[in-house]
Amino acid sequence: MTARTGWLPRSLDEEVPTAARVYDYLLGGAHNFVADRRLGERFLTALPSARDVARLNRGFLRRAVLALLRAGIRQFVDLGTGIPTAGSVHEITERAGRGCRVVYVDREPVAVAHSELLLRNDPHATMLRADLLDPDRVLGHPHTRRLLDFSEPVGLLLVGVLHFAFPQDRPEEVVRRYRDAVPSGSFLALSHFTADLAPENMRQVVEVMRGSANPVYPRSHAEVSAFFDGFELVEPGVVGTGLWRPEHAEDVRTPGAEQIYAGVGYKP
Structure with a gap:
């Protein structure tokens, strides 16, 4: 993205890179700026498998959503959704032939502006510009209340954001506040950076991301597992993204398959 387009917020500072746009760059997207690409290249130096890590995290999102669809979930809250590259939640559910309702939440201006553009004629999906760390605003927003029925199970998605x-x-x-707001039968799908397996690479990633609007805080397996308090982990538990119900053997063997922990939990 080299020129400002009409749908971008005028207040946007293109010189300050963000995690959402760096992630978009690593996935091969076009909704990023020069500053994001520069930081993305530094990210790749710190973590040479970063493009695979990003792809595997996106693959976990797809497999988790499909697993939740099979479990009967028909409404989702995607917290910290990022820029809507191919394979967003509503696209996954549509390809699966299921009519679902999706609330996307992000605070990054490009993610919000582009999502609003894509979803402007979709009555079953909406985008909120909000901080996922403010559950009251997210869950009490009129768009959320219009689209979702909190007497029915909800799929909570926190994929690659809590770090x-x-x-x-x-x-x-x-x-916990999101968990307590949804009924029994709901699910949580979550993924999170860790330094457990490659501490030096992750130390460098942390240092690189200090230069962005979104510094990173990796967590251990025990710390990531603690987010599932009150949920029953489904098989295979909290594992690397490439190891969570892989569809292809190469995902298990791909460098970076365990740089991000992932898991899905069921609220009894």
Whole structure:
């Protein structure tokens, strides 16, 4: 993206890279700026498998959504959705032939503007510009209340976002508040960066992301597993994204398959 287009917010500072746009760049998207691409190249230097890591995380999202569809979930809240590259939640559900309702949530201006453009004629999906760390705003927003029925199970998606929340943000409490707001039969799908398996690479990633609007806070297996408090983990538990119900053997063997932990939990 080299020129400002009409749907972009005028207040947007293209010189400040964001995680959403770096992720878009790593996935091969076009909704990023020069500053994002520069940071993306530094990210690749710190973590040479970063493009595979991004792809595997996106693959986990698809497999998790399909698993939730099979479990009967027909409404989703995608928290920290990022820029809607190919394979967004409503596209996954449409390809599966299921009529679902989706609330997307993000605070990144490009993600919000592009999503609003894509969803302007879709009565079954909406985009909220909000901070996922503010559950009251997200869950109480008129668009959320219009689209979702909280007497029915909900699929909560926190895919690749909580590593941008630091301890002072109290992310465990935030997840509990979302958990308590949805009924029995709901699910949580979550993925999160870890330094357990490649601490030096992740130390460099942390240092690189200090230069963005979204610094990173990796967590251990125990810390990621703690987000599922009150949920029953489904098989295979909390594992690397490439190991969560893989469809292809190469996903298991791909470098970076365990750089991000992933899991799905069921609320009894």
